[in-house]
Amino acid sequence: MNNDNSSIRLVDVWKIYKNGDEVTHSLADLNHTFQRGSMSIIYGPSGSGKSTFVRIVGLLENITMGQIFVNGTDTSQMSQQDKNSIIQREIGFVFRNENLIPTLSAFENVNLPMNNSDSTPTQELLKTVGFNDFKKYPNDLSKEEEIRVSIARAMVNNHSVLITDEPTGDLHRSEAAEIMNLLQDLNKSLNLTIILTTNNKKLGAYGDFLELEDGKFI
DSSP, rough: OOOSOEEEEEEEEEEEEEEEEEEEEEEEEEEEEETTTTEEOOOOTTTHHHHHHHHTTTSSSEEEEEEETTTTEEOOOHHHHHHHHHHHEEEEEEEEEEEOOTSSHHHHHHGGTOOOOOOOOHHHHHHTTTTOTTTGGGGSSSSHHHHHHHHHTTTTTOOOOOEEEEETTTTHHHHHHHHHHHHHOOOHOOOEEEEEEEEGGGGGSSSEEEEETTTEEE
């Protein structure tokens, strides 16, 4: 039971890569608590460690040292199979280069992981993210529409955490604002914990701002 209201907590987290005699500290001694229902903007330029950060916080990659707690559960000694169970229950992802299945409509892309013959939840999810053209295929979607559908897909299993890796990176300023406003609305209305990475410092105004430089929070 998680009594401290933390969603994800990092304790002395390191990620070290070794290539022969070369050692790279991709993430170094990270300590931070993402409270349940918070919206956090992780800012950093290319090479700052943002992509590694997303993978380790999302339990997609093992850490070298430290602990990562998800809703109070220490995941640091878990097998990847057990981590995958937590991901399936708790964590949704939206990546910059989304991989919607091109042969499926927007509706079918969201409905597929539901494994449910009832189409109503899928329709409601797509409406929640402001997308109503259910029959459109990925190749016919604008980049903003693709992000909206991807957000809906990431919310399929009522996840408590949404991790988004540079979702506005390919959008015009007005489109980026629309997506950020949508994420803010989802954060507030659903008490969804959102962790978003970006190389655009201005997006820090949309949530709790954290800056990552050389694998450290500064």
